[in-house]
Amino acid sequence: MMRERLPPPAGSRIDRSRPVRFEFEGRAYTGYAGDTIASALAANGVWCLSRSFKLHRPRGSFGFAGDEAGSLVQLDTEPNVQADARAIEPGMRVHAQNTVGGLEKDWASLLERFERFLPVGFYYKAFHKPRGVWNWWEKIIRRTAGLGRVDQSWTPEYFDKAYAHCDIAVIGGGAAGLAAAAACGAEGLDVLLVEREPELGGWLTYGRMDSDDGVLDDLRRRIQALPSVRVMTSATCTGWFADNWLAVTQGNRLHKIRANAVIACTGGTSQPAVFRNNDLPGIVSAAAVQRLIRHYGVRPGLRAVVLTAGDEGYAAALDLAEHGTDVAAVVDCRPDPPTGPMAAEAEARGHRILPGHTVREARRDPQRLQVGGVLATRVTGRGACAADGETIDCDLLVIAAGVAPAGGLLAQAGAKFRPIGRSAVPRLESLPAHANAAGVVAGAATVEVALAQAEQAGLAAAADLSGSAADASANSARPDADESSATWPVFPHPDGHEFVDLDEDVTVREIEDALAEGYDDIELLKRYSTVGMGPSQGRLSAIATAAVTAAARDTTSAEVGATTNRPPAVPTRFGLFAGRGFQPVRHTPMHGWHVEASAQMMTAGLWMRPAYYGRPDERADAIADEVLTVRRAVGLIDVSTLGGFEIRGPDALEFLERAYTPSFRRLRVGRTRYALLTDEQGVVVDDGVAAKLGPDHYYVTASTSGAEQLYPLLLWYQAQWQLDVDIADVTSAYGAINIAGPRARHVLETLGTDIALSPEACPYLAARTGKLAGVDVRLLRIGFVGELGYEIHPPASQSLGVWEALIDAGREYGIRPFGVEAQRVLRLEKGHVIVTQDTDGLTHPHEVDLGWALGRRKSFFVGKRSIEVLREKGLSRRLVGYAVPDRRATVPDEGHLVVRDGEITGRVTSSAWSPVLDQAIGLAYVAPDQAAVGSAITIKAAGGRLVEAEVARLPFYDPENLRQAM
């Protein structure tokens, strides 16, 4: 039963024909479609939604606008849901957060009795001694002070992102936002209007107007008539970054909006007053009661007291009285008699007004978790009131302390806000370029002023974009709000519990104590006291904090200043940041074949490569079999991931000479040469093979891991050298297949090719082009694994066909594919270095025995001078091959240290069990005096076991290089 519902027209957002059943704390409730969780519960007389962060005091929503920690609740699969912003859904199960044993009887509320042991900054002072005790305390503190629970068995939802563009983004769809969007739209600009609520209109949809002159309908009509104005509702702008990059969340999508100009019409935030027990459920803002009445048809209470510092409180009192709530008193804390049309009307209607009074303390209803009455006393000075006064029973306390400009987004963009004179309320002082503001955030106190500001802002933005000379920041520093909030309603109480920050349970005394301890800079104060660090990020506490600080320091809020605003402006689900990330993946043309053939795939940069073929439990055997097949018969490996660059043009040779270390001047067409690349510091950065395909045409390969970085590096060189050459990255345009083993030539001959393959016609290091399996291919007679081998480069679109043809033709020779793991063993047996595995960010060629690849007679190549200097300095380490004589010893892993007399002299870079040599072999950096063949080295292997190894001559396998030259 919803006992507190009002008849229509109250309740513009609810559909009374669609009841919605849901649960809160295990009890069933009914609301209507369109209700928020909090409005539906309020309609059922439930105001307490959660327990507070530190002291576990009962809390509810203050503003009913989705701003505070007090309205955070837990859903089954989602923590920290704003109960006053999330719509109810059928069957929804809602739980209070931060309780031990339930909302009604929260055992953790006993903490309040120990409050004096939890002073400001207590966690900086306690729990740190004896050493290590923090680890124990941390678990307890996190459990006690936590917010919601993350359900780790939750099935992830689909979140994504989208881009949008516009001339003008208008943030906020209230009166000012609508008028600004309409003004820009009328100028023919492409406008995006972003509104946080599900409907346009803002305050006009719930506020009390002097007269209903159809302002809202007129604005909505104007917007609808303008096709160039796009409207996003239920969309929240959470960030305003450089160049008007706006982050806007809507449902499960993060919109990334680029606007040429932005008009902020973000309105204001109703502020709490500060007095004892100002945190009780049932203490709400004037705007909240108006929302409850007009949006949700909820009668907010039976008997209300209104505490006001302006005319808004009287408007709320009139609204309450008209909707069946007995208004016991309007307590006006201003020293002067009330003025303003609403106050006059309230007086005329006979409402009881207590001018010059405040609420000294609120008292809890002994039967319920909400306010039950107030003590109203006379204001005796700035922040002071009499101890004795009148006790008034009520179940609703309405606060109209004042409205702060919602300037967080503007401040992110660089706008400055600052209170004027002795006022506590910040005013817009200046705007960044291509930004404007209108409405409450720009200081407007009436709809008329807001509309005028908005029209002006729209025209200024249009002029700004057209480049005309109009003042683009027309609305900066033009407040028209009165200064009624100059004395902010902050009333410290001897017994405390006057909360400055409801999110974090920070009281006036804690602020004063922090100041007394020397944390008197506003940023330090924030971090030490945690004021402003909760979900509302200071929106409801910054003014009071500045006021308390100003009073304590006998200065003004303007002098106290404000903390930095950072995105996101409001609590944002992680899914919105993380959702639908894009991670490109590269597949070789044979990818599908490998998967079908039970390859275990591994990543290599963005590429997917077969590690080995077979089941994971057969890994070692599979790798060994693949190795032995290559050594004894023939295997083939997909090396399409190797980089491939076409270097063409009259200066192609000159380019290679400068970029790579060897000399290519004597390289003939049809031949290949090892191509080593170093950077300007002489560090080895990549290697490959350069094949000369024509007089000024080279095809250069690069390592899988290095290709992506190498191409821009080569282009960078060319940008500097301006040679007559073209460099094209053709990595993906060609597949590459390395067929290796003593039967490799037989397989190619069986398959059929117009390339002469005899050792004389196609010797080691030859480069040929021709047809293989009917496909035009490039064929390089090179090998990485130390056997007779050919690297075949067909066009990518035909590579699978060539691969399959090779498999078919090789069947009679025992061919099988091999993966990266087997290749690593094979090349290790042959003593070949893998750049980035066996080299690091300091390795120069002489350390890894690649001095032979340096063109010593060349006058220049990148890194030449550095390498010469490094060589003159002498080597500090060398990469050597080692073998472990004890076949029962632990096989070292890559990264294990080489040690001598307790000192580290190097590390292992490659390690494997060689099935051919039947022993553990590897490559390791050692001290130069350990590098001689036969030297004993000690490797500290897994578990700290010391493995004795011996420096071996490289290559381990086929030292005469007879097999690859077959």
Add this chain to the structure above:
Amino acid sequence: MTEPRSPIDDAVRAAGAVVGEHAGVTAVTDYGDPEAEIAASRRLGLADLSPLARVGFRGPGAREWLAARGVELPDEPNRARVQPDGSIAIARSWTEALVLGALRGADSVCDRLEAGAADGHRVRAYSLPRFDGMFWFALTGASAVDCLAKLCGVDMRESAFPVGSVAQTSLARLNAVIVRVDLGDMPVFHLLGDSASAEYAWASLLDAMQEFDGRPVGLRALHALAREFE
């Protein structure tokens, strides 16, 4: 002889593609329902045009060499021009061109250009193997702009990116060339990128298309629409 295959051959076949020869090209003709694919193309369709011819040329002599062979490049970079035979000539820079073969029928322009590549080399118009190096998809229909907004940061609305525009940008974090050449009043965005990432790009696009009820379509549907707009 090994026939060229699309880099997403496995993916389209798994999705039920009928692969056959249509108007001289072996490609996905349809996914079993050509009529529905015509309607889908108007709404949001994704076609794999990778089996169609395309070739690139770059170098100081490229523009002149192509002009001598009847290819009229746009006057400035990042623009595309439809040629009389239906092929599309794209200026990627002052010295680089990409020629996409005509949607209908076996192409002769690209074949002719490739056959003369050695000649081009002599005048510093270097051929670039775009057929093998780049996938080529077409995203069609009324929702194409909204769909691309989920993958690409460039404003693809017609007011900012009219017919003939070219963007060399990031598509789902993949380097891509996006070209707008509509079929009549139906928006068509040609998408080209690294062929090794074709499966990734195809899957990313289909994922982004879901909310618009988009689907893959075959060449038969696009040819029907092309005829309609002739």
